Amino acid sequence: MAAVSAADPQSLDAKEVQRRLDELLWYHTIDVVPGAVTRGWFDLRHALPKIPFPDVRGRRCLDVGTWDGFYAYELEQRGAGEVVAVDLPDMRGIDWPPEVLADPSFDPTLSDEQPRAAGFHLVNEIRRSSVAWRGLSIYELDPATVGTFDLVLVGSLLVHLRDPIRALDAVRQVVAPGGHLLLVDYIHPSVNVLGRGRPLFELRGEGSDFQWWLASDLGLQQVLKVAGFTIDTASDHFLLRPGEHYPATTFRAHTRRDYVSRALNWRFARDATFGGHLHRAYLCRPRF
Numbered sequence: 001m002a003a004v005s006a007a008d009p010q011s012l013d014a015k016e017v018q019r020r021l022d023e024l025l026w027y028h029t030i031d032v033v034p035g036a037v038t039r040g041w042f043d044l045r046h047a048l049p050k051i052p053f054p055d056v057r058g059r060r061c062l063d064v065g066t067w068d069g070f071y072a073y074e075l076e077q078r079g080a081g082e083v084v085a086v087d088l089p090d091m092r093g094i095d096w097p098p099e100v101l102a103d104p105s106f107d108p109t110l111s112d113e114q115p116r117a118a119g120f121h122l123v124n125e126i127r128r129s130s131v132a133w134r135g136l137s138i139y140e141l142d143p144a145t146v147g148t149f150d151l152v153l154v155g156s157l158l159v160h161l162r163d164p165i166r167a168l169d170a171v172r173q174v175v176a177p178g179g180h181l182l183l184v185d186y187i188h189p190s191v192n193v194l195g196r197g198r199p200l201f202e203l204r205g206e207g208s209d210f211q212w213w214l215a216s217d218l219g220l221q222q223v224l225k226v227a228g229f230t231i232d233t234a235s236d237h238f239l240l241r242p243g244e245h246y247p248a249t250t251f252r253a254h255t256r257r258d259y260v261s262r263a264l265n266w267r268f269a270r271d272a273t274f275g276g277h278l279h280r281a282y283l284c285r286p287r288f
């Protein structure tokens, strides 16, 4: 299959592109065209060399929980033959904790927020990209509806799922024979220290900015094993770094907790960026 081609970046006026990008709020920091960048909450650009991407040239790839599409567009740039990006069609599909849903003042559609795919579609238009967006939950992945993929990438999503094993079960069904899962997810530094060689988790599952399962490194590896995957390559640890528009409430306060996280992040990732979240990437194959 031929590689997907994006727009000729030289033909676009960077100032005009930047003006359009700045009209939206962004999760990801993406170099959309030379001289124009999305000012996101987070920045993963420095981590790309650490993530064990397989050769995707001409391959069919899926990015699950794509948000603004950082990984999907990266796969396109790496020459994938076809890239499909999925995210929830509606924020009601988020695994909101029961207590949050029980609050009558809580709007599970997040109707006051910008549509989740707004940024994805703008990048798509500007770059004249061929990446296709589909509104689907990870739990709904099914070869009968989406086909199978040579690479399925799941980034920073398991930590937000109430049932990560069920989600990975669905992922396994859509990995083509000989294909891979590239899982990138959060490792909680304190749980990692406490784990001391055990697959340990802290269960949170509270609040509307919820995280469900905070994993130690071996915890994440055990999830992959239980869900039927063998790990071929594990990356070095790295940080999901705050981007230009990181919400100011947390790390800029520089609390004691921030300093502890920073010290532990340094220990594991040799990166002491304030507000960074420890991550690791695993390139895996289905075992059955």
Ligand SMILES: C[S@@+](CC[C@H](N)C(=O)[O-])C[C@H]1O[C@@H](n2cnc3c(N)ncnc32)[C@H](O)[C@@H]1O
Pocket: 064, 065, 066, 067, 068, 070, 086, 087, 088, 093, 094, 095, 116, 136, 137, 138, 139, 154, 155, 156, 157, 160, 184
């Ligand atoms: C923390 S963001 C990570 C974005 C991106 N994958 C990355 O690694 O940078 C989690 C994303 O997963 C999406 N998401 C949450 N629950 C999902 C589900 N059940 N199925 C698919 N996507 C989901 C969210 O809408 C959001 O875009």
